[in-house]
Amino acid sequence: TLLSTSVFLIILSEILFAQNSSVYSRYGIGDFEYSYSSKLISIGDIGAALLDQDHLLVANPAGWTVMSKTRIEFGFGYKGVLISDANRSVYNSETDFKGFTFGFPISRDLGIGVVTGLVPFSRVSYKAKENFSAQSEIPEYSVEYEGKGGISKLFVGSSVYLPLGFSAGASLDYYFGNIDYISNINFNQSETLINTKYESLRRSTGFGGSFGIISPNLANELSISFLDDLRLGFSYNVLGNLDTDTLFTSTSLYLVDTISSGQTKMKIPQRFNGGISFVFNELFSFNFDYMYQPMSEYTFNEKTEINLRDINKFSVGFEYKPKKGMGMSEWEQIIWRLGLSLEQTQYIFNGTGIDQLGAFVGFSYPLGAENSIDVALQYSKRGTTENSLLNENSIRVYLGLSLGE
Numbered sequence: 193t194l195l196s197t198s199v200f201l202i203i204l205s206e207i208l209f210a211q212n213s214s215v216y217s218r219y220g221i222g223d224f225e226y227s228y229s230s231k232l233i234s235i236g237d238i239g240a241a242l243l244d245q246d247h248l249l250v251a252n253p254a255g256w257t258v259m260s261k262t263r264i265e266f267g268f269g270y271k272g273v274l275i276s277d278a279n280r281s282v283y284n285s286e287t288d289f290k291g292f293t294f295g296f297p298i299s300r301d302l303g304i305g306v307v308t309g310l311v312p313f314s315r316v317s318y319k320a321k322e323n324f325s326a327q328s329e330i331p332e333y334s335v336e337y338e339g340k341g342g343i344s345k346l347f348v349g350s351s352v353y354l355p356l357g358f359s360a361g362a363s364l365d366y367y368f369g370n371i372d373y374i375s376n377i378n379f380n381q382s383e384t385l386i387n388t389k390y391e392s393l394r395r396s397t398g399f400g401g402s403f404g405i406i407s408p409n410l411a412n413e414l415s416i417s418f419l420d421d422l423r424l425g426f427s428y429n430v431l432g433n434l435d436t437d438t439l440f441t442s443t444s445l446y447l448v449d450t451i452s453s454g455q456t457k458m459k460i461p462q463r464f465n466g467g468i469s470f471v472f473n474e475l476f477s478f479n480f481d482y483m484y485q486p487m488s489e490y491t492f493n494e495k496t497e498i499n500l501r502d503i504n505k506f507s508v509g510f511e512y513k514p515k516k517g518m519g520m521s522e523w524e525q526i527i528w529r530l531g532l533s534l535e536q537t538q539y540i541f542n543g544t545g546i547d548q549l550g551a552f553v554g555f556s557y558p559l560g561a562e563n564s565i566d567v568a569l570q571y572s573k574r575g576t577t578e579n580s581l582l583n584e585n586s587i588r589v590y591l592g593l594s595l596g597e
Contacts, residue, residue, distance in 0.1 A: 214275055214584055215318045216539050216546060216575070218339050219499045220490050221371065221460065222316035224538075225342075226483070226505075227251065228267040228290035230566035230592030234554025235509025236531035238481035240467030241406055241425030243359065246556075246564065247594055248293040248307055251465060252404035252427040253361030256351035257303030261562055261596035262296040273586035278577045286317070290590065291344075303353035307363070308346075315342040316371050331385065336376040343369035343396065343434075357408025365400040367434055367460075389443040396458055398434035402427060404465075411470070421471040431460040436492070456493040461486045477511045487538040501540045507533035509552075527556040529568075537574060541581060548574035554590075566592035 217223045226237040231247050239251045245258040248265050267290035274283045293309030319338045326332045349363025373392040379385045404427035411422040436458045440451045467481035483505040490500050509531040516525060531552035539546040554568035568590040575583045 214273070214575075214582055215320055215337070215339075216537075216582070216584075217316045217318055218373070219497055220487060220538060221314040221343050221458075222339075222341075224314050224503075225290075225312040228269075228311045229265070230267060230554060230568040230590040231529070231556065233570060233588075233590050234529040234531055234552045234566075234568035235479060235511060236481060236507025236533045236550075236552060238465055238467060238483055238505070238507050239469075239479055239509065240404070240427055240465040240481050241423045241469040242467075242479060243406060243423065246562075246596070247566075248295045248309070250293065250309065250311060250347075252406065252425050253307070253349045253351055253363050253402055254359040254404040254406040254425065254427070256295060256305045256307050256349070256361050257353055257359040257406075259295055259297045259305040259307075259351075260300055263594065263596040264292065264294045265592060265594045266290075266292045268591045270589045271586060272588075273584050276577060276583045276585075277580070303351055303359060306348070306350050308348040310344060310346050313343040313345045313367060313369075316340060317342075331379055331381055333377060333379045333385075336374075336378070338374040338376070339372065340374075341369060341371040343367055343371075347402070349402065354405075359406040361404050363402045365402055365429075365431075366397075367400060367431065368397045370395050386444045386446075391439075391441050391443070393439045393441075394436050394458075395439075396434040396436040398432060400429065400431040402429045404428070419470050419472060420474050421469075421477075423469050425465075425467050425469070427465040429463040429465075431462060433457040433459050457491075458493075459489070459491040461489045475512060475514065477513065479509045481505075481507045481509075483507075485538075490538075499541055500538050501536075501545060503536060503538050505533060505535040507531060507550075522558050525558045527564075529554040529556075535574075542579055544576065544579050544581060546575050546581070548572055556594075562596040564594050566590075566594060568592075 227233055232239045243255050243258045245260045248263055249255045269290045270287045272285035274281055291311035295305055295307035298304040316339045321336045323334045345365050345367055347363045347365045351361035354360050371394045375390045378387050406425040407423050409421050411419040436456050439453045442449045463485040465483050467479055469479040471477045485503040487500045488502050512528045533550040535548040537546045537548050550572040552570050556564040556566045558564050570588040572586050575581055577583045
């Protein structure tokens, strides 16, 4: 861990360029992808207490009880990030496919539905370069550090109504993915020293589960007349230990050498989501959410990571959904959304924590009665240029397609 911290600080001192994320994603399993859904992203990423019959929300499987149509959804994303240290800045961008879900109702009266999907869970993506001047018998050379890959989640789950109006849901989750860490040593001018690539590959697989519950309409239960709908929601994600194959190799001009290989366990801590949502005047909905994940308990090969801490995330979201009526144009039926989030991320270096502030805006444009194009725009700021760290300002654009019949 001390070596990892040293390498990280070296990268910061001479960083030239980075990919989709930053060198922060080198630690743990990278940056978490909390949601692939444009709707959830535009209201702060969580939505633990939401019931939405027009979208397949993955934050809480209990929300599938209101699914009334067979639905399929896709997500695409673009991210541009301006990364700055104390001396310079660089902008990088990337576009990728975010995931998909498919679901269908079995019994609308009982709230039984089945949903499956493939969504991203974490992302490692960075690239940096350090230059070294010539010293005694060692000529000028450079070292490139690169990380890529991540963890994905394939799931299948179901939901059901419980007595007293509660909604419940659960899913079986399968986690899998590769994370590749590469170091390239390049000698600019040398007839005796050979350029070499060192590669550490981790292949992880394992099962987990997601469980959730959403309360009945508490506005009716508590006789709150000025609210149309008031609900509490909770979800819990168990990840457990992922079986991880490791392979460490070096590649030079003449050969590929396997330095070491083996199998170990990677422990990813559980995640808790809680939230409250309410509807006012049938047009305006609000949600407040909290997410907690004790990443300080993350271990790889039974060893903790000193640069990780617990995640605490708070978010608030707003949605304006006009009533559909005869003669309304498609533009008059657009659903508008806003969101804010404050996150204590998992990263901490030399006692300095990396926090993130996010602002979100989005809308759904109707494509007929059951279909929509969902758009979300996110601006986030995290990190600092103090203590040789990085400050990141990122813009993300998400495009979703939700189809039902």
